[in-house]
């Protein structure tokens with residue numbers, strides 16, 4: 001029997017670091033909004049610091065989507081609508097094509113996720129808890145705009161919970177259809193019987209990629225650390 005398979009390293013170490021760092025920071029961020037009833041309570045400053053970490057991770061991811069490794073690029077995994085609908089139809093018929101990078105539905109979902117997370121972290125910078133805490137950009141806008149941002153911070157946090165739920169359902173559906181996506185996000189590697197339809201080779205050298213990753217990391221981590229140390233002082 002012919003059992004050959006192609007192994008592709010789809011998620012570089014940066015994407016994996018981004019993903020699992022994000023999961024931890026988002027969990028901390030939600031947990032630390034609790035003001036009663038939880039076994040451990042944290043000041044809102046801790047919530048803001050988790051938000052700064054998320055902002056740093058997102059800055060890295062937006063850069064990496066533009067200049068990073070081939071499967072991490074937006075250009076690779078964002079498809080026009082007809083292609084996406086076609087993919088969704090095949091998924092319903094339980095015969096989806098396998099993709100190395102995000103599949104067409106997953107790709108758009110990732111963009112919505114990143115936008116919603118970015119809005120959440122940025123809107124947080126303008127908030128106050130009406131007691132002691134004022135975020136670094138609080139006071140930049142009128143009371144009215146600040147109030148609106150606060151409402152949107154609350155509403156968008158509900159949207160995020162829905163997106164996280166859909167995300168987990170998506171990962172489980174693909175698992176049931178035989179695609180072990182979780183393993184790939186842990187190890188970086190996906191195996192295919194035939195080359196996936198988005199298979200391509202990496203045009204950039206390892207050295208170039210490393211330099212770009214470090215530059216993007218430097219910007220993201222720099223902003224997060226700056227906010228972490230100076231953002232909460234007023």
Ligand code: HEM
Nearest residue numbers: 029033048051052054120121124125127128129135154157
């Ligand atoms: C992506 C990161 C973030 C997530 C997921 C998040 C989530 C939340 C949630 C769920 C709430 C409670 C909303 C409610 O009362 O219904 C909240 C409130 C709040 N967040 Fe964030 N947040 C994030 C980032 C930030 C950042 C960066 C800051 C400040 C620098 C911040 C400041 C606040 C403040 C001051 C409140 C209390 C405002 C209020 O009473 O509604 N958040 N956040």
Ligand code: HEM
Nearest residue numbers: 019023026027101102103106110113114164171181182185
């Ligand atoms: C707070 C919760 C989570 C958030 C905010 C989140 C967010 C994301 C984002 C933004 C991506 C896109 C990765 C990229 O290209 O940058 C992604 C992919 C992925 N996530 Fe999560 N995630 C969460 C929890 C989880 C959990 C608990 C699992 C494991 C069961 C998981 C498994 C995956 C997998 C397997 C992918 C790759 C999907 C694919 O191959 O297309 N995520 N996640």
